[in-house]
Amino acid sequence: MASIRREFAIGMSAADAWEIFRDVGALHTRLVPGFVTDTKMDGDTRIVTFSNGSVVPERIVDLDDKRRRIAYSAKSERIEHHNATVEVVEGPETRIVWIADVLPNTITPYISSQMDLAVAAMQKALSRKS
DSSP: OEEEEEEEEESSOHHHHHHHHTOTTOIIIIISBTTEEEEEEETTEEEEEETTSOEEEEEEEEEETTTTEEEEEEOOSSOSEEEEEEEEEOSSSEEEEEEEEEESGGGHHHHHHHHHHHHHHHHHHHHHTO
């Protein structure tokens, strides 16, 4: 199993960032507009439509306000296993820590490149909120 980690700083308070991240049904309008074009909630599952046309159901496993942490999982025809966590970490500068564990290992380069695009979209969206 491959583990992919992205960590980056953002220019807003952890409380303000968490308010955006915890709004799990608004990826396309608040967190990664352009990278995600639509998000619909169906119980504890968000149906995510990506800009490349992929539609992936992501089950929200945990939404922890105290730790500012989201855990979610996904499966698709190409992805056997995908479990991820996102944490908003308070400090001298607010940091985002996003870790995804995926199978098969051959999907790692694709997931890694998609995470890079998502990070760029997050940084752009969150910089507008400052």
